[in-house]
Amino acid sequence: MIRIKAIFIGVILLGIVVISAFFIWLAPVGAGYTAKIMCSAIFVDGLPSSRARDEDVLADNNALLSLITTNIDLRNKTVSAHVFGFRTRLAIYRPVLGCVLADDADQITQLRSNTPLITPVDAKPLMTGPLPKDVERRALNALLFDVMDEPGPKPTRRTRAVVVLHQGKVIAERYDEGITAKTRLPGWSLTKSVFNALLGSMQLKGMIGDMNDPVPINAWQSNGNDPRAAITYDNLLRMRSGLEFDENYANPLSDVVQMLFVEPAAAGFAVAKPLINPPGAEFSYSSGATNILSAAILNQSGTRGIYQKRPTDLLFRPLGINSAVIETDQDGYFIASTFMHATARDWAKIGQLFLQNGVWDGERILPKDWVDYSISPAPADPNGIYGAHWWRDLPGGNNDDANNKTPKVPKDAFFALGHDGQSISVIPSKELVVVRLGLTRDRYAFDLRGFIANLSQLFPTIDPNAAQQTGNEDRRDDEGNNQDQGAPAAQ
Structure with a gap:
């Protein structure tokens, strides 16, 4: 009887630890991820809110994300997410800069006031072309x-x-x-x-x-x-910085997940990481x-x-x-x-x-x-x-x-x-x-x-030594000499 009671108490304590860990560490990640991904899918990409949640957030993802409740404010272009009313995270949309996680109403005002004025880009649509005759x-x-x-x-x-x-x-x-x-x-x-x-x-x-x-x-x-x-x-571009960084999306406590969905300053988080290898010595893929x-x-x-x-x-x-x-x-x-x-x-x-x-x-x-x-x-x-x-x-x-x-x-x-x-x-x-x-x-x-x-x-291999004349501008180096003739400039 004493052993059964001890096991029962142990199970309860383990449950308390798991629930506490969820609310302290995992809930903020899940809420931040849900709010940010849904905000971008709805207000940047223009997807329906139901698709944004069912596919972009939940599809083939951790089942615990289904415990997160979301509120979408179409008028103010915000998405909030929380777990049973706790650990609420908020994402807001801004023109030009898309969605960003925010902490409170005061920060929303500040973030929206910092939106840059950028002259719209004149589109240069890609032209369509026929399938090459020797491609089936x-x-x-x-x-x-x-x-x-x-x-x-x-x-x-x-x-x-x-x-x-x-x-x-x-x-x-x-x-x-x-x-x-x-x-x-x-x-x-x-x-x-x-x-x-x-x-x-x-x-x-x-x-x-x-x-x-x-x-x-x-x-x-x-x-x-x-x-x-x-x-x-070069060290950074080749992923050989030597800095500590855990690039594991499956772990909600990894550096990459914390950087993207918890930390307020992604760049600052990455800059603060310690050096664990000499720069240039070892490849280690890092979003940081x-x-x-x-x-x-x-x-x-x-x-x-x-x-x-x-x-x-x-x-x-x-x-x-x-x-x-x-x-x-x-x-x-x-x-x-x-x-x-x-x-x-x-x-x-x-x-x-x-x-x-x-x-x-x-x-x-x-x-x-x-x-x-x-x-x-x-x-x-x-x-x-x-x-x-x-x-x-x-x-x-x-x-x-x-x-x-x-x-x-x-x-x-x-x-x-x-x-x-x-x-x-x-x-x-x-x-x-x-x-x-x-x-x-x-x-x-x-x-x-x-x-x-x-x-x-399906496509023929081009002769690298053959000049390509396609009616578009030739590629020229800084002295105006024709170089690397191949694919034409897209229009």
């Missing part, structure tokens, strides 16, 4: 049908958009029900590759120096003995690295107003990307690791810019060697699959397996990849850019490698 339309349609289809009776793949560019023109696109070519969609870590391009544009214009220079972070450089002051742009770069861009910009206009003025305006929204933390720093939203076609323009070696409509946007730099491995890691905020291969690659009979991804392909199955695939030898956006939390529900390999196989 039926085979292409079959691949696209499969991407949009579900592998089983329960939705797990949830592809929302696919866009295929060939020679800078849209030759195929598919959208899920309720999604159109005008619907913004989150890119998650595709945002990292966009900030790679922003840094390239800033370097071209002389706003920043060499990527091997120490990154200007005041908290590091104000202390002459801080070893973090030696961290370079990109938010440190975001802080460095602000330091180089002088004022927050100039900083918040940088992506638009240096990148989106020349490309005619008018759908992009990059969200910030409460301090006004772009959450450069994660929170950009754009239409599938505008995401494709980022890939096309890199396919065209940093030139758009005859204007050089990125330095001549920037794309080569972005997709090259770190000097100490010649077999690595990561470059500088671009992937050189897909994780779980099988291209080097000589016994594998499945189609191979072209060796010159490179990728921007994001959480929940977002991808931009750039394949220079095929003059292809492929964007796939969705809500795929089961990594086995969609085979990106197989899709890109099979799609690439």
Whole structure:
């Protein structure tokens, strides 16, 4: 009897500990995640509130999120979330800057008063083009049908958009029900590759120096003995900063989850992490690295107003990307690791810019060697699959397996990849850019490698030595000499 009583008391105590842990540590994360994701899905992407909750928040996610109650204020464009009335978190929408978590009514007023005035971007729509005559339309349609289809009776793949560019023109696109070519969609870590391009544009214009220079972070450089002051742009871009950071979305207490959905200052949280390895020594994927770069861009910009206009003025305006929204933390720093939203076609323009070696409509946007730099491995890691905020291969690659009979991804392909199955695939030898956006939390529900390999196989390989004359502006270097002729500038 005494033993049974002890077990009973132990179970009760364990239950109390679990419930306490939930309310103290997990509830704020879940409420913050729910409020932020729903706010962005509804007010930035334009999705119905029921879809935002049932898919963007709950689908294939932790069941505890179903305990969270939400309140959507369509008039004031806010979403609040709480667990049984406790640990309420609030997300608010602001024009231009999207959604941000706020603490109270006073902070809402302050955040909304700091919204920058940015001249709207004139759209430069991508042109549509015919399918190349030697590409079998039926085979292409079959691949696209499969991407949009579900592998089983329960939705797990949830592809929302696919866009295929060939020679800078849209030759195929598919959208899920309720999604159109005008619907913004989150890119998650595709945002990292966009900030790679922003840094390239800033370097071209002389706003920043060499990527091997120490990154200007005041908290590091104000202390002459801080070893973090030696961290370079290159260290951060190649995910070799040496800083401690736990990039585990499955753990609600991990650094990446706390940074995105609990901490008020994403950049400040990342900057404060301690050094655990020498800079440049070891690869460790970290969203914190990109938010440190975001802080460095602000330091180089002088004022927050100039900083918040940088992506638009240096990148989106020349490309005619008018759908992009990059969200910030409460301090006004772009959450450069994660929170950009754009239409599938505008995401494709980022890939096309890199396919065209940093030139758009005859204007050089990125330095001549920037794309080569972005997709090259770190000097100490010649077999690595990561470059500088671009992937050189897909994780779980099988291209080097000589016994594998499945189609191979072209060796010159490179990728921007994001959480929940977002991808931009750039394949220079095929003059292809492929964007796939969705809500795929089961990594086995969609085979990106197989899709890109099979799609690439349908298209002829270009002769790299053959000049391409397509009626668009040739790409020219700073001396006006024709260089890297290949995919035309998209219009």
